Amino acid sequence: MIKVGLLGAGRIGNVHAKSIVANPASQLVAIADVNHAAAEKLANEYGAQARTVDDIINDRSIDAVLIATSTDTHSDLIEAATAAGKAVLCEKPVDLDLERALACQAAAARHGRPVMIGFNRRFDPNFAAVKRALDAGEIGRGELLAITSFDPAPPPVSYIKVSGGLFRDMAIHDFDMACWIFGAAPVEVSAVGTSIVDAAIGEAGDVDTAVITLRFADGRIAVIKNSRRAVYGYDQRLELLGATGLLQAGNMLENTVAKTTTAGALSAKPEFFFLERYMRAYEAEWRAFVQAVEQGGAMPVTLQDGVNALAVAEAATLSARIGRAVKLADGRPVVA
Amino acid sequence: MIKVGLLGAGRIGNVHAKSIVANPASQLVAIADVNHAAAEKLANEYGAQARTVDDIINDRSIDAVLIATSTDTHSDLIEAATAAGKAVLCEKPVDLDLERALACQAAAARHGRPVMIGFNRRFDPNFAAVKRALDAGEIGRGELLAITSFDPAPPPVSYIKVSGGLFRDMAIHDFDMACWIFGAAPVEVSAVGTSIVDAAIGEAGDVDTAVITLRFADGRIAVIKNSRRAVYGYDQRLELLGATGLLQAGNMLENTVAKTTTAGALSAKPEFFFLERYMRAYEAEWRAFVQAVEQGGAMPVTLQDGVNALAVAEAATLSARIGRAVKLADGRPVVA
Amino acid sequence: MIKVGLLGAGRIGNVHAKSIVANPASQLVAIADVNHAAAEKLANEYGAQARTVDDIINDRSIDAVLIATSTDTHSDLIEAATAAGKAVLCEKPVDLDLERALACQAAAARHGRPVMIGFNRRFDPNFAAVKRALDAGEIGRGELLAITSFDPAPPPVSYIKVSGGLFRDMAIHDFDMACWIFGAAPVEVSAVGTSIVDAAIGEAGDVDTAVITLRFADGRIAVIKNSRRAVYGYDQRLELLGATGLLQAGNMLENTVAKTTTAGALSAKPEFFFLERYMRAYEAEWRAFVQAVEQGGAMPVTLQDGVNALAVAEAATLSARIGRAVKLADGRPVVA
Amino acid sequence: MIKVGLLGAGRIGNVHAKSIVANPASQLVAIADVNHAAAEKLANEYGAQARTVDDIINDRSIDAVLIATSTDTHSDLIEAATAAGKAVLCEKPVDLDLERALACQAAAARHGRPVMIGFNRRFDPNFAAVKRALDAGEIGRGELLAITSFDPAPPPVSYIKVSGGLFRDMAIHDFDMACWIFGAAPVEVSAVGTSIVDAAIGEAGDVDTAVITLRFADGRIAVIKNSRRAVYGYDQRLELLGATGLLQAGNMLENTVAKTTTAGALSAKPEFFFLERYMRAYEAEWRAFVQAVEQGGAMPVTLQDGVNALAVAEAATLSARIGRAVKLADGRPVVA
Structure with a gap:
């Protein structure tokens, strides 16, 4: 059972929340959003806690974060979350700027944590x-x-x-x-x-x-x-x-x-x-992520793919x- | 929110358990089965209790029962459950014997409780x-x-x-x-x-x-x-x-x-x-039953249909x- | 090359005329119809002669007749044509009366000429x-x-x-x-x-x-x-x-x-x-008839089938x- | 009824011959091919004459030519046939060389005869x-x-x-x-x-x-x-x-x-x-050509299209x- 923090409680965050909860191998423990009320609403629905992004990333009991925030935050959050030892599933695209994405990829590689990019259509x-x-x-x-x-x-x-x-x-x-x-x-x-x-x-x-x-x-x-x-x-x-x-x-x-x-x-x-x-x-994507995290194998979609x-x-x-x-x-x- | 007892924990009982749990307007509180171990296993999965059929039917806190037992018990259970004031969703067929089914229909009518027959294909x-x-x-x-x-x-x-x-x-x-x-x-x-x-x-x-x-x-x-x-x-x-x-x-x-x-x-x-x-x-069938129970309207599939x-x-x-x-x-x- | 007389110049007769003409192994030589003008019109279109039914049946140079007249004439024409030695393709049904059809079958059998019934859908x-x-x-x-x-x-x-x-x-x-x-x-x-x-x-x-x-x-x-x-x-x-x-x-x-x-x-x-x-x-049906006549084999649809x-x-x-x-x-x- | 000369008795010439013959408004009178035997074979099949290209183009009784020869002859034949007053249906492409095709278009325009290009797929x-x-x-x-x-x-x-x-x-x-x-x-x-x-x-x-x-x-x-x-x-x-x-x-x-x-x-x-x-x-293409020739209207596919x-x-x-x-x-x- 992996403990999951969800970053982003918008439309796509809602979709992912449902998949996290439906999967017996993952537990949705915390949700953050710039709109705190949105995070609270979603957290209440699924018995999770609404917290800040930093709080979630720094919580050692959380194994993985799902990044469903706005695109301009993706690279920073991937770097921060991997630096904090989390496994990461991040929505596409990695970034709007290729050079920034390449830098993010290099940083994540240094931290050695698995990162999957949410190209859901493969599933x-x-x-x-x-x-x-x-x-x-x-x-x-x-x-x-x-x-x-x-x-x-x-x-x-x-x-x-x-x-x-x-x-x-x-x-x-x-x-x-x-x-x-x-x-x-x-x-x-x-x-x-x-x-x-x-x-x-x-x-x-x-x-x-x-x-x-x-x-x-x-x-x-x-x-x-x-x-x-x-x-x-x-x-x-x-x-x-x-x-x-x-x-x-x-x-x-x-x-x-x-x-x-x-x-x-x-x-x-x-x-x-x-x-x-x-x-x-989306459900299958999340299952594949959880399975890869649990088994320690390669991510089915990599940061390189992104x-x-x-x-x-x-x-x-x-x-x-x-x-x-x-x-x-x-x-x-x-x-x- | 209606409280539901599930009678029968076989293949089709498992299907219904999932629908009951997935519906925010219904709560699965108890499960019975002649094979008590099967009832316990299913109850554990969904946070319900494994109890006897009589116990469930006589529990005044339970609003509705879903009958998913073997066909030869359907008529008896419909009569007992409606007599106890429950709303009933019973799997098809009502009975293998037409005269017995007609008697059951008459009995249920006297108790004035809604009975729906599980002709799932309508949904x-x-x-x-x-x-x-x-x-x-x-x-x-x-x-x-x-x-x-x-x-x-x-x-x-x-x-x-x-x-x-x-x-x-x-x-x-x-x-x-x-x-x-x-x-x-x-x-x-x-x-x-x-x-x-x-x-x-x-x-x-x-x-x-x-x-x-x-x-x-x-x-x-x-x-x-x-x-x-x-x-x-x-x-x-x-x-x-x-x-x-x-x-x-x-x-x-x-x-x-x-x-x-x-x-x-x-x-x-x-x-x-x-x-x-x-x-x-099956999910839509259960939603329709819950809605009809809550709104007090006609059942979407009646005992007469059965x-x-x-x-x-x-x-x-x-x-x-x-x-x-x-x-x-x-x-x-x-x-x- | 077989020489063909067409009996009936109505809607279905017109369809058959086209197939007869399009097939290099058959030649449409004569057409009869109770409405002589209809026979003449069709005959002119395809370079054939408009003649009477009897005339066609008695013409020894004609190898085969295609019966596309009204149903009540089918049995009589099958008998007459087979008696005159023709191969016959007759539109369905053989007759409206089963006993009459059985008698026709017996008569045709005595003449030993091939008769095919026009169940076109097989083709x-x-x-x-x-x-x-x-x-x-x-x-x-x-x-x-x-x-x-x-x-x-x-x-x-x-x-x-x-x-x-x-x-x-x-x-x-x-x-x-x-x-x-x-x-x-x-x-x-x-x-x-x-x-x-x-x-x-x-x-x-x-x-x-x-x-x-x-x-x-x-x-x-x-x-x-x-x-x-x-x-x-x-x-x-x-x-x-x-x-x-x-x-x-x-x-x-x-x-x-x-x-x-x-x-x-x-x-x-x-x-x-x-x-x-x-x-x-219809074209394939005619090709199958011509081929069976030429090769002397069994008809692909028999009078028994009719x-x-x-x-x-x-x-x-x-x-x-x-x-x-x-x-x-x-x-x-x-x-x- | 227009009289037609067919130039080319290859695979596509054979297709066109069938359409010309099947159309009651056109008559196939002559066929030419560099392989004279091929022209003769096709001509025999349809009751036409095998002749030379020049002979056909210069025959004043022929109203239209269908050009189904090899591509390198198309421009020359379009020019010659329009100069001789024929209506022309020419197989695609006009030419392999754009400048040659433009010159052909100019020449045909001077002769004022209708030219259609055989883009059959439009039909x-x-x-x-x-x-x-x-x-x-x-x-x-x-x-x-x-x-x-x-x-x-x-x-x-x-x-x-x-x-x-x-x-x-x-x-x-x-x-x-x-x-x-x-x-x-x-x-x-x-x-x-x-x-x-x-x-x-x-x-x-x-x-x-x-x-x-x-x-x-x-x-x-x-x-x-x-x-x-x-x-x-x-x-x-x-x-x-x-x-x-x-x-x-x-x-x-x-x-x-x-x-x-x-x-x-x-x-x-x-x-x-x-x-x-x-x-x-192909049949519809030929019908459209014949109709345009007979009615003197615009060709459904023009040399400009080619x-x-x-x-x-x-x-x-x-x-x-x-x-x-x-x-x-x-x-x-x-x-x-």
């Missing part, structure tokens, strides 16, 4: 089944991966401005997915972005629709389509062409009902957003701006 | 969506209902012998589904059964494969297909032809992955059995034996 | 794939067959009155399908019918919605659902549960397009009616009327 | 339904188009060497599809290619797997995935995200049968290759080589 049963089938050789070598990743609606422009941009904020999940499926980081990134959903997003210097093509050292290619708006819900699919077949992971639908009338056959929409689609993935995805995001941001492919050398973007 | 999100669409007039009048209901594998013959037969044990869910969808009990039942899956089932006097056709007073028809063996898993579908369209509820699959190779496109099997397929339905389904089962058993349609008059089977 | 690529998979052992023994067969809209009541009723006119295709899939004729027929689509059909003494259950000697069961009205189009599906799997043949849709909006995912309707759905089947389906139709008609299972003994319905 | 019922739905406003403005276009197996390297490369030979269909769907030519092309299917293709200077991203003037984006090898067959799909919905056109499958066993649910593969998948499209697709192909070839986005200005590729 989705559909994507996981694709990965298993690929690794089992069921379609031979994977050659061309295509990821579709659309949100139901764009966030407020105020959020867009501090988000780091579509590539760091939204596509970063897809970059990790591509790296994970292919078991490697790409060597070259080409991105095309546009602001067609909402002109205000363009005025804020960001894009809302993008296509990113990743080339890997051995010639494999991954292409990612992103849009901030798919009115019908969260659209999260992937397909992978291999030497001997094709793997496709589809959306999870609200139900299995079809209604056929003179208008055609109407079936259900995808689950609306990430809380619905990835609820089981840094890799961020490097791709930085390269994509640059590529979309200059209209050229950007290479990745020693984990940093380089214009040829 | 499946897919079947519920069909019912909602029908009631909203989306396909006009429903005219021809077809239910497919296959188990993955037959139970042991020892169970078959005490089960009351396929029509009372397995098809009873489908009889309730038909009555619920159509909002009425049928007036005539025609059944054809065969023992083709396992000869031992036939030797035990039962069938393992059957088709039952129900005719309703206004001419609507429902047809049910049952098999004790669908090797690919639990096959639970229905479709309803109406005046202006067709509604179909499909299986829930293990995942959304398809693999296309030279052999074709391979997608996932249905969820394996009722624990997987109907987990969400008696109706049993009458159809009795008629089907008779029809399959004599090769004639059997009418239902005043809730009892009548050969024309 | 549908989807149903044929099911049959092949079953015969190849891909799902073990077939145990429970379910056929869905809905027309888009009922015919005029004037047609209903001379049609022989739903079981002889519409379900007869499904009876043949069941016999063909299972490779046997059933031993018992139980039918339930209702007139719910159109009261006028009931007043004309027929049903418009029905469920027929067939039991085969070794315990296998087939169930057929019929409706005269599925507003979304021709609904022609089947599924077969076997010892090691399930085979399902779905509808052919108008296109493969799906549109997903906030309302859900809308895909295409089934092909509208038999001319659309079974166009390829008689079998008619006997089932007669039994179903009787069963629906008396509410009892009707046995088939020596090819004739018998009430137990 | 596929599925893609056509997507186009209709988009133009009818069913998903609002189209914003992000994704085309999947995989061949079952790569052609011989000897063909690759003279093909003009994947972008001119294979992707050109997809470039036209994107331009047609969006009703515009792109302003910028970014391509990433790799040779991962077959090293010999890379040694021949070509790629076998590619992703091309097209940006349109108003910010819309199209992305095309190509592979020379999808072992399961011809994979031809597209999907279009719009402001109010998503349109998806799927593959046409060999049949509608699914087999569910303990291994999962196995359904059919896509139709194997273009002859199977696009047979109906030139546009070729310009995109040239830009993609360049972009893949230099790793930069290539702009299109005045219909020609320009490196920024």
